[in-house]
Amino acid sequence: MNKITIIGAGRVGETTAQILAEEELCREIALMDVREGIPEGIALDILQMAPFFEFDCSINGSSDPQILRDSDLVIVTAGLPRKPGMSRSDVLEANVRIIDGVTDQIMQYAPDAMVLIVSNPVDTLTYRVAQRTGWDRNRIFGQAGVLDAARMASFIAQETGFSALDITTMVLGGHGDTMVPVPRFCTINGIPISHFISEERIAAIMERTRQGGAEILALRKNSSAYDAPGAAVAAMVDAIVNNRRRLLSCVALLEGEYGESDIAMGVPCVLGERGMESIIELDLNARERADFDRSASAVRADIERLNSLSLS
Ligand SMILES: NC(=O)c1ccc[n+]([C@@H]2O[C@H](COP(=O)([O-])OP(=O)(O)OC[C@H]3O[C@@H](n4cnc5c(N)ncnc54)[C@H](O)[C@@H]3O)[C@@H](O)[C@H]2O)c1
Ligand SMILES: O=C(O)C[C@H](O)C(=O)O
Numbered sequence: 001m002n003k004i005t006i007i008g009a010g011r012v013g014e015t016t017a018q019i020l021a022e023e024e025l026c027r028e029i030a031l032m033d034v035r036e037g038i039p040e041g042i043a044l045d046i047l048q049m050a051p052f053f054e055f056d057c058s059i060n061g062s063s064d065p066q067i068l069r070d071s072d073l074v075i076v077t078a079g080l081p082r083k084p085g086m087s088r089s090d091v092l093e094a095n096v097r098i099i100d101g102v103t104d105q106i107m108q109y110a111p112d113a114m115v116l117i118v119s120n121p122v123d124t125l126t127y128r129v130a131q132r133t134g135w136d137r138n139r140i141f142g143q144a145g146v147l148d149a150a151r152m153a154s155f156i157a158q159e160t161g162f163s164a165l166d167i168t169t170m171v172l173g174g175h176g177d178t179m180v181p182v183p184r185f186c187t188i189n190g191i192p193i194s195h196f197i198s199e200e201r202i203a204a205i206m207e208r209t210r211q212g213g214a215e216i217l218a219l220r221k222n223s224s225a226y227d228a229p230g231a232a233v234a235a236m237v238d239a240i241v242n243n244r245r246r247l248l249s250c251v252a253l254l255e256g257e258y259g260e261s262d263i264a265m266g267v268p269c270v271l272g273e274r275g276m277e278s279i280i281e282l283d284l285n286a287r288e289r290a291d292f293d294r295s296a297s298a299v300r301a302d303i304e305r306l307n308s309l310s311l312s
Pocket of ligand 1: 007008009010012032034081098101117119121144147224225226
């Protein structure tokens with residue numbers, strides 16, 4: 001891939017840029033932020049890591065949206081993070097106004113790009129970008145399940161003492177308190193986690209996963225998570241850039257899959273060079289289905305709130 005632009009040079013944007021550079025996932029990284037000087041400063045700082053990490057891609061920053069020109073992929077991390085005690089939905093109203101402006105800039109300067117949304121509430125904002133652009137849904141998708149699955153895998157690694165490398169997890173639904181970790185699809189080198197962990201402890205890990213973002217927010221106080229989120233975004237970029245066709249939980253616009261439409265939420269997707277290439281429909285059991293439906297209702301409530309706002 002030639003050029004990736006990150007809109008929002010805050011904590012998640014900066015961490016993502018660092019990892020993209022270290023892993024040399026494209027030839028050119030651009031950072032854009034409304035805070036003048038900040039994106040330029042971050043770009044210069046990351047560039048000076050090049051001799052240590054041995055990369056030679058270019059990194060530039062600007063507050064001018066023209067920096068978006070020629071982007072193959074745009075990553076959106078612009079917007080407010082929640083504060084302790086808030087839900088991700090509490091920043092919807094502030095962030096949709098930011099996301100609308102950013103979407104218009106992407107449509108003007110990078111009309112052929114794919115767009116990866118990170119800003120919260122990520123399901124509703126991915127839906128919003130899809131609606132506003134009208135672009136094919138393979139080009140518009142969000143990051144949530146890759147991070148949530150990594151959190152669950154790290155908790156399972158702590159619980160069992162096994163390497164996180166061997167742990168595969170799956171988290172579906174909206175990226176909120178109703179997210180749906182699916183233990184039936186969680187394994188340690190192919191062996192179901194129920195072989196190693198009691199039902200009671202699995203339930204505790206599922207709940208800790210649902211609260212994974214809030215746990216970090218409570219500890220960090222002035223900031224929500226950004227290290228693992230940056231790594232999760234980079235993993236998605238790697239799947240696209242290298243056309244790996246990885247099966248990852250992504251926020252995708254549903255068109256009848258899982259019995260849902262006119263909504264975006266976390267489902268297993270194939271991620272490759274064309275972006276969100278397809279959605280895998282799993283045969284959920286009654287319990288999983290009920291949890292998925294509950295999560296869809298929570299996302300739908302946010303979409304209804306979004307639709308009731310007077311926005312241009
Ligand atoms: N989906 C996920 O898994 C996930 C994970 C972590 C964070 N997030 C979300 O990502 C967002 C960013 O989090 P953060 O910790 O980096 O916040 P932050 O405050 O550190 O950074 C946000 C940046 O956005 C910039 N910004 C605001 N309006 C802009 C605009 N119109 N154009 C360009 N830049 C603009 C701000 O100046 C700031 O630098 C939050 O909404 C947060 O909740 C999502
Ligand atoms: O918790 C948050 O608000 C940020 C992000 O969604 C996360 O899960 O870390």
